[in-house]
Amino acid sequence: MSFAKSSTKVTMPKVSAAKVRRAALYLRVSTGRQAEGDVSLPSQRRLTRGHCEREGWIVTDEYVEPGVSATDDRRPAFQALMDRACDADRPYDLIVVHAFSRFYRNGAEMELAIRKLRRHGVEVVSITQPTGTDPSAEMMRQIIGIFDEYTSKENGKQVTRAMRENASQGFWNGATPPLGYEAVEAERRGAKIKKRLAIDEVEAETVRLIFRLYLEGDSATGTPPLGIKEVVKWLNSRGFVTKRGGTFGVGAMHHILTNTAYVGRWNYNVRNKATGEKRSEEEIVTIDVPRILEDATFEAVQVKLAANNPRVSPVRIASGPILLTGLATCAHCGGGMTQRTGTSRSGKVYAYYTCASRAQRGPTVCRGNSIPMAHLDDLVLTALQERLFAPERLAEVLSALVARRAARAEAVDARLVALQTEVAAAEDKLRRLYQLVEDGMAELDDILRDRIAVLKGERERAQAAFERARAQSGGHAAINPEKVAAFGKLMREVLSSTDTPARKAYLRAILGAVEVDTATVRITGSRDVLHAAIADTPAARDVVQFTGPKWRARKDSNL
Template sequence: MKKAAIYARVSTGKQAAGELSIPDQISRCEEYARARDYAITQHYIDPGVSARSDKRPEFQRMIRECTLGSHPVDAVLVHSQSRFARNTRDLLVYSEMLKDHDIQLHSITQDVGEGDTADIMRTMLGAFDEYQSKETSKHVSRSMIENARQGFWNGAQPPFGYRTYVAETRGARAKKKIEIDAQEAEIVRLVFRLYFYGDGKSGPLGVKQTVSWLNENGFVNRAGKAFRVQFVDKILRNPAYIGEHYFNRRDSRRGVERPKEEWVPFQMPRIVEDAVFYSAQEKLDRQHPLKTPPRLVRSDVLLTSIATCAKCGSPLRKQSGKSGQYHYYKCSRKSDTGETGCSGVSIPMSRLDDAVIDTLEEKLLNPARLRKLTETLVARASERSQEYGARAKRLDGDRRKAKSQVQELYRLIGTGELAMDASLSAHIKGLQDGIETLNRQIAYVEDQRAAPCDRLDDVAIDRFGRAVSTALRDRSNPAFAKAYIQSIISDIRVSENEIRISGPKAALLEQASAFSGANQLVPSFAQEWRTSQENVPTPAGLNYSRNWGAGTRS
C-alpha cells in the first residue's frame, strides 16, 4: 500500500480557534486517501499561518522530512493548492522538490492529473491563488484602515497600560475601542517616574535599575511574569502614552516602515504628561551606549554624560594632571585622537561645575524665579487632585473586585463545591498578590494627591531654593547632586569662550511641594519650564548661555 502525508493550514489564529476548517481539510483528505488506497502516515498542520510565505514551521518540517529521509511517503495530500502555497514561486519550487524525490502533490479539490498539461494547469491555478490572495489582502487592509479611522481597534494586543472593550456590535461583528487599564497604567507611570526621577532615595534610575526595582518590589507584567529590560525600554519609548499612535505604520510582511502619508492617526487615552515622556526620550538618547559609554553614565562626575564639546559634539571626559592634583573636563575625541581629531576644549572641572551651578542659582533658584514657576503648580493643584482621585477610585474598584473573587472562592471551597488543588491555590495566590500590588498603587496615588501645593509660600520657596543650592554644592554626595543637575539640564555645550546650557524639563516644582511638607529633598515629577533669551519663564524648556571671557550671562 502506498503511503501519504496530509498537510493542512489556515491563515489566522481565529480560524484555527474555530476548530472547523482544519478538521474538515483532514477529513476530506482521508476520504480521498481511502478511495485511492493510500495509508496516511503523517499529519502536518500549520494553524494561523499565511501561505504567502514559506516561513511555516510544519510546512518546512514536511519538506525536510520528505526530501532528506528515505522516501517516507509517496504523496502529499492537500485540500487545495492554496493550502500548500499562495505564492507561485513557492508552489513551483517545493512541488518540484517533492517530484525530484518521487513524491506527488495532490490537491483533492483540483485534481488536474499528470503530465505537461497538468503542470501548466497547476501553475495557472497557483497564479490565480496568488492574485486572489493579494486582492483579499488589499480589501482586508482597506477595511482595517477605515475601521481605525472610525476610532476602532484592529484586533492586535494593545500596548501595556491599555485594554479593549466592545463599544458596539454590527451584525455578528464586535467593534472594539481602547481604554486605560488602571492597574497597568499606574505601573507605566511608575516606570517613567523611576527612570527620570528615581524612588526618592538614590536619584534617577537607569533602565536596568528600573527593571530591578520593579521586580524586587513585586510588580509583574501582563502575563504575570517579571519585567525585562527590553519590555521597560519599549514602554519608555512608546508615544502611545502621550496619545500618539498610528495604525498601518509598518508593513508586517516586509518588516519595514510605510511612507508617513499612509499612517492612520489613532487617538489613545493619555497616561503620562508630555514633559515626562520627552524628558525620558532625551535621557534615553543621551545615555545610549553608542553615544555615551556606560562608564560615563554611571560616573559620579557632576556633568559627565551631559557636557559636550561645542565643536565636535563628543562628550567631555574627566582627566587628571600632576599625579591627580588637578582635574579637567576634556573633549573625548581630542583625548583619543589628538588635535587632528578635534581642537576642542580642556577646562578645569571646578570652573565648569561652579559656572553651571552659579547660573542655575541665578536663573532658577532665586525666590522670585521660583515663585513664578510654582504659580503654575498651585493653579493646577485642584485639577491634579481630581485626576488623582479618579485614578484612585478606579484602582479601588479593581481591588474590591479582586477581594470579592477571593472571598467567593473561599466560600465555594468551604461549602465543598470546589476542591483545593495546586492550580486553584496558585490562582488564589495570584489574586492576593494582585491585591497587594493594588494596595501599593493606591497608596502611591493618594500620596501624590496629598502633595501640599498650597503650602508653597515665600518662606517655603526661599528655604527650598537654599536647600537645592546646598545639595548642588555638596561635594560629599556627588551622585545626589548629579541627579538634580540631570533633572534640570539635558545638554551643556562647551567651547573655549562660551557654555550653552539647555534642558526642557525640571523636577523642581513638585520637589518644592514635597519639601514644604517633609523638609527634605525628594526627586519627583515636575512641570516644564524655560528661561528664554529675555529671561521670561515659558512652558517649553530652558536655553541660555554664558560667555567665559566677559563673565556675563545672556
Template sequence: MRVVLYARVSSEKQAEKDLSIAAQLKALRKYAVEHGWEVYKEFVDEAESARSANRPAFKEMVALAKQKHKFFDTILVWKLSRFARNREDSIIYKSLLRKCGVSVISINEQVDETPAGKLLEGMIEVIDEFYSINLAQDTIRGMKENAGRGYHNGGTIPIGYKAKKIMDGPNEKTRLEPDEAFAPIIRRIFQMCVSGMGAKEIVMTLNGEDLRTSKGKRWNKNNVYYILKNEVYTGTLVWNHQSKSQGRPRAKDPREVIRIENNHPALIDRETFEKAQTLLRARSPEIIHPRAVHSDYLLSGLLYCGKCGSRMLGCAAKSSRFFYYACQNYCKRGKGVCDARLINKDRLEAFGIERV
C-alpha cells in the same frame, strides 16, 4: 502506497468554515481509504499563510521526504492552495519532492502528469496566487479604513488599556479604554522617568514592590522602554508606522501612516510624553559600528553569576564615579530575581590578572 496528509488554515475565520483542519483531514483520510493507501503521518499548520514556505509542519514534512530512507510516496492535500499559494515556492518544492520520488496530489483538483495536466496545474496555482495577493490587498485596505475611523486593528492591547467592544452597524468593533488596574502603573512609570530615574531603576522599583505586568510576569527594561516610547498613552492612535523586512522593523513612509490624536482616553499628557522622549534620547548610547566598540571592562563576557548563572555585566554607579560587575538578572529584573552583590571592577580585574 504510503501517503502523508497535509492540512492548513491561515486564520481562525477560515477554520470556522468548511476549510477547517478537521474537515480537510476527514476528506483526506476518506480519499486514502478509498484508494487503499496507507497513511504514514499527518501534518497540520494552523494560522499559517501559504504565501511563505516558513511553516513548521510543512518544513518538517519536506525534511522527512529528503531523508535517504523513503518514508512515503505521496503528499495528499485538500486543494493545491493548501500546499502553496506562491507559484515560485510551489515550483521549487514540487521539483525537490519529485527528485526524492514524492508527488503531490490534490483530492479536489484532478490533474495528471501529461503536458495538459501540467498546464492545468500551473493555471490553478497562478489563480491561487492571484487570489492570495488580492485578498491581502483587500485586507490591508479594510484595516486602513478601520484604523482611519479610530478602531483598534487587533493584536495585543497595550498594558494600561482594555478592549471596549462597540457595534458599528452590524459589525463589532474595538476601541481602547483605560484599565484601572494598570493605568496608575503606566502613569507612575512616566513620572519616574521624567523625575530622572532610568529604566533599570524603574524596573527595580516595580519588582521591589512585587508589582506584575498584565501577563503576571516581572518587569524588565524592555517592558519599560516599550511603554515610554509608545505614543498610544497620549490618546493617539498610530497605525502602519513600520513594517518588517527580513525580520527587522523598518519605518514606513510618513504618508502611509495613520495617526489620530485624541482618539481614546489619554493616560499621560503630551508634555510628559515629550519630556520622556527627550530624556530617553539623551541617555541613549551613541550608535557605533560593532567593530569599533571596545569595552572598559576587561572581564566582559567571561563572568557568570554564582547564584543564578546569568552573565555578569559592567555597570557604573554614583554618576559614573564607581564601577562594578553585576549580575544581568539583578540589573534588568531586580534583586527579587537575584540578590547577588555588586563586585568592584578594579579589585576583580586585579584578582583575575594575578591568577593568569
C-alpha cells in the same frame, strides 16, 4: 505555534503489497478563527482520507497547521513534513492535500518545494485539482499556483484596506491593547462588534509609575531616576505584571516609554508585518485615544532616551579618561568638544578641548572654540564646588521646584478625592438597588442582575485605582537642610578627588551640558535631577555608568 502529527492506520482493501503507496496528509487553515471554528480542518481530513481509501493508499502520517499563512515556508508543521519526506528511509510516496492553495500560496516557492520532493521520490497530490507529470498537468499546476498567489495578495490588500478604514474611524482592530488601556464595545453593525480603547485605571497607574521612575524616580520608596533595565528590575521585584500577566522586559519597556498612545495618539499600520519596514506617512493612520500622560512628561522621557542612546553617547564618553567628554559643547554650532593635543619645542604636551565640527569638517562648518583642557576642567569644578554645591545656593536653586511639586501633590490629592467619590457613588447606587429589592419594589431579574454586576465592576475598578494611587502618592521626599548639606559635602569631596571615572560619573548624573563660548562658559542642568539626588544621596560606589563594554549587540537593552 503548535501543530499536530499523528500516525493512523486505515483498513484498506486487499491489494498487492507492491502497489500500496504510503501517503502523508497536510491540512491547513489560514486564520486562527478558522482553526477555532473547527470547520475547515475536519472537512479537509474527511475528504483527503476518503480519497486515499478509494485509491488504496495507506495514510501513515498527518500534519496539521492551524491558523498559518502559506505565503512562505515559515510553518512548523510544513517544515517538519518536508524534513521527514526527504529522509533517507523515504517514508512517504505521496503528500495529499485538499488543494494546492493548502500546500502553498506562492507559485515559485511551491514549484521549488515540489521539485525537491520529487528528487526524493515523493509526489504532491491535490484531490480537487489535476495532478500529474505530463506537460499539460505541469502547466495547469503552475497556473493554479500563480492564481492562488494572486488571490492571496488581493485578499491581503482588501483586508488591509478594510482595517485601515476601521482605524481611520477610530475603532480598534483587535490586537492586544497597550498597557493602561482596554478595548470596550463602541457599537454594533450587524453581527460585528466595533471597539474603541478606554483607560484601564489600574493599569494606567502602572504606566504613570513607569514614566515617573524613569524620569524622576519615586521618592515614596527613596528610588532615584532609573534606566530602562533598572525600571524593569524594580517593577518585577515588586510584583507588577504586563498586560498578559507576565514579567516586564527591556524591549517591552522601551516600547512603553516611546508609545504615543499615552499622549492620545495611537499610530496604526506603522510597519509592514512581513518585512518589518516602516511604511510611508500616507499609509499610517493616527487614532485619537484617551490620554494617560501630559505632553511635557512624555517629551521629557523622549529627550532622556535620546541622550542615553548608545548610538548617540558611546561607551568612551562614559568611561574614557577625559573629564568633560560628552558634556562640553561648542556654543557656536552645538557640536561636541573633542580632545586635541600639541607639543612644544621643549617636548611638553598640551591638551585642549576643541570643536569637533571644526576639527573634522573645517572652519567653513564652524569657526569653533579651543580652550586648554586643564583650564576648562578647573573652571567647571571650581564653579560647582564654590557656587552650586554650597548649601544655601542649592536651597535657592531648588525652591521653585519645591513649590511646583507641592502643586503637583495637590493635583494628586484631588485625583484621590475624585476616585474616592467614584467608589462612594458606586456603593451608594448598589445600596439603593439592594434596598429596592428588599422592600419588594423591584424584582431581581436578569436586567437588574446585569446592572448590579456593572456597578460592582465600576466600584472594584475605582477602588483598585484609588488604592494604587494612594500607595504611590507618598510625594517627593522633603528637602531639609541636613540633606542639602550632606549632598553638597559629598559632591565637593568627589570633585576634589583625583578619581576621574567617579568625578565623571557624578558630573554626567547632575549636569546637562557645559557650553563653551568665546569668552564665557555656561553650565546647565535639571532641578529635578538635583532634587532626586539630594533626596536619596548615593555613595560613590553606587554610581554606575549607563553603558559599558558588556552591552548587548541588540539595541533593545541599551536605551
